[in-house]
Amino acid sequence: MAAPDTATKPLRADARRNRQRVLDAAARCFAKDGMQAQMDDIAGCAKVGVGTVYRHFPTKEALVRALADDYFARQDELARAALEVRDPWEAFSGYIRGGANLLAENRALAETAAERPDLMQAAAFAASTERGFFETLETLIERAQSAGVLRPDFQLEDIPSIMCSLGSLQISRGQYANWRRILEMLLDGLRAGARNELPPPGASLPHP
Amino acid sequence: MAAPDTATKPLRADARRNRQRVLDAAARCFAKDGMQAQMDDIAGCAKVGVGTVYRHFPTKEALVRALADDYFARQDELARAALEVRDPWEAFSGYIRGGANLLAENRALAETAAERPDLMQAAAFAASTERGFFETLETLIERAQSAGVLRPDFQLEDIPSIMCSLGSLQISRGQYANWRRILEMLLDGLRAGARNELPPPGASLPHP
DNA sequence: CACTATACGGAACTCCAACTCCGTTTGTCA
DNA sequence: TGACAAACGGAGTTGGAGTTCCGTATAGTG
Numbered sequence: 001m002a003a004p005d006t007a008t009k010p011l012r013a014d015a016r017r018n019r020q021r022v023l024d025a026a027a028r029c030f031a032k033d034g035m036q037a038q039m040d041d042i043a044g045c046a047k048v049g050v051g052t053v054y055r056h057f058p059t060k061e062a063l064v065r066a067l068a069d070d071y072f073a074r075q076d077e078l079a080r081a082a083l084e085v086r087d088p089w090e091a092f093s094g095y096i097r098g099g100a101n102l103l104a105e106n107r108a109l110a111e112t113a114a115e116r117p118d119l120m121q122a123a124a125f126a127a128s129t130e131r132g133f134f135e136t137l138e139t140l141i142e143r144a145q146s147a148g149v150l151r152p153d154f155q156l157e158d159i160p161s162i163m164c165s166l167g168s169l170q171i172s173r174g175q176y177a178n179w180r181r182i183l184e185m186l187l188d189g190l191r192a193g194a195r196n197e198l199p200p201p202g203a204s205l206p207h208p
Numbered sequence: 209m210a211a212p213d214t215a216t217k218p219l220r221a222d223a224r225r226n227r228q229r230v231l232d233a234a235a236r237c238f239a240k241d242g243m244q245a246q247m248d249d250i251a252g253c254a255k256v257g258v259g260t261v262y263r264h265f266p267t268k269e270a271l272v273r274a275l276a277d278d279y280f281a282r283q284d285e286l287a288r289a290a291l292e293v294r295d296p297w298e299a300f301s302g303y304i305r306g307g308a309n310l311l312a313e314n315r316a317l318a319e320t321a322a323e324r325p326d327l328m329q330a331a332a333f334a335a336s337t338e339r340g341f342f343e344t345l346e347t348l349i350e351r352a353q354s355a356g357v358l359r360p361d362f363q364l365e366d367i368p369s370i371m372c373s374l375g376s377l378q379i380s381r382g383q384y385a386n387w388r389r390i391l392e393m394l395l396d397g398l399r400a401g402a403r404n405e406l407p408p409p410g411a412s413l414p415h416p
Numbered sequence: 417c418a419c420t421a422t423a424c425g426g427a428a429c430t431c432c433a434a435c436t437c438c439g440t441t442t443g444t445c446a
Numbered sequence: 447t448g449a450c451a452a453a454c455g456g457a458g459t460t461g462g463a464g465t466t467c468c469g470t471a472t473a474g475t476g
Contacts, residue, residue: 011422011423012421012422012423012473012474013473013474014422014423014424014473015422015423015424015473018423038464040426040464048425049424049425050464050466051423051466052424054465055422059464059465060464111322113376114377114379114380117380117384118383151393158386158389160383161384161386161390162390164377164384165374167376168322168372168373168375169369172322172323172325175326175329176368176369176372178366178369181363181366182370182373185362185366185398186390186397188396188397189393190393194393194396194397194399194402220442220453221443221444222443222454223452223454226453246432246433246434248434251455251456256454257454257455258434258455258456259435259436259454259455259456260453260455262434262435262436263453266435267434267435268435
């Protein structure tokens with residue numbers, strides 16, 4: 001899936017510059033208006049014709065996808081940075097907070113997470129550098145669980161769900177201003193020792 | 209805000225029947241396809257012409273609003289029923305579970321909660337019977353907090369946010385199948401005794 | 417300084433989904 | 447049962463947003 005011919009030829013200088021302007025404009029417009037943002041507006045915002053937008057990104061979806069790639073590259077950075085944090089709970093919860101903040105800044109991606117999880121998932125897998133993004137998350141989870149600070153029944157798949165949940169509170173800028181409170185309450189529920197913990201999913205014994 | 213002239217004239221028998229068929233069809237279509245559902249499809253599903261749909265509901269939004277009214281009437285019922293439950297935690301958490309299930313059954317309302325909270329709020333206020341819906345929720349919260357089973361910093365406004373969050377996981381039927389797990393973990397975080405509780409919002413002293 | 421491939425701009429096109437209109441049908445009531 | 451207001455059906459209209467097309471402009475090259 002990695003680009004088979006990334007070296008298809010270096011872009012002309014103006015083309016490279018415009019491509020970036022379009023990306024920046026798209027980020028701004030999508031952050032502000034969500035998927036409502038219109039291609040013409042993005043073009044205008046980038047001070048470029050619509051045609052130029054379409055030369056670089058053949059469809060609106062392709063443009064969103066490009067932003068999603070960028071987003072997951074940052075998520076990946078956050079997760080890696082969290083690996084450096086000593087305290088396993090701070091590492092885990094710090095990543096969750098940071099990731100949620102990142103999503104909170106882009107309304108269109110919050111919408112996409114709810115409506116097109118497939119697209120987000122594809123972008124998430126593409127974000128992998130040498131070590132996969134999800135593997136990094138898995139490590140954060142395992143560390144926190146081994147340290148006994150994260151409930152043992154927490155699973156990797158819970159992370160996208162949590163992000164999507166919190167993201168949905170961002171779609172309507174203004175209402176639901178309390179999303180951080182909700183997140184903190186949820187985090188309290190994720191700590192080991194919360195009432196209704198179940199045994200970890202696939203294991204009946206701890207590591208021998 | 210209650211209908212000023214509900215008695216504008218009794219509908220003709222066929223009109224009354226068709227109105228109901230449209231509502232039923234809309235409920236089905238919106239539940240299945242979310243806001244993507246098309247007016248023509250709804251008409252077809254109700255075995256009725258589009259014109260008939262529009263005679264009863266002048267816009268798509270009006271149709272959604274009618275469903276939202278119905279939805280909040282049920283939410284109201286749930287909340288009242290919860291008042292009858294002895295155990296204050298069961299009452300509170302039972303309502304939350306029931307309410308989330310209700311929203312989970314209607315994709316379009318889950319989308320609307322995220323995108324048009326204003327519309328949902330209006331419908332929620334309209335749901336009031338003699339006792340307001342939100343007052344009932346407030347009572348559930350206070351009872352649980354007085355009993356020391358719900359964290360004292362939990363607020364009424366957290367309920368719509370929680371519903372919206374969980375609802376967003378329903379928008380893409382299929383992905384995010386773990387929403388009930390997320391809810392249970394969140395509920396664990398809502399119980400009194402969770403780590404990072406803050407003092408209740410407006411009070412520095414308990415009731416004297 | 418030509419010359420050409422590459423890129424640009426934005427008017428025009430297309431498609432789709434909400435909504436309208438009007439000729440036809442049907443319930444109601446005297 | 448006849449008359450008429452109320453309701454119906456669905457082809458057609460409208461508007462809006464994504465996408466295309468092509469004449470013009472410009473970066474890169476010999």
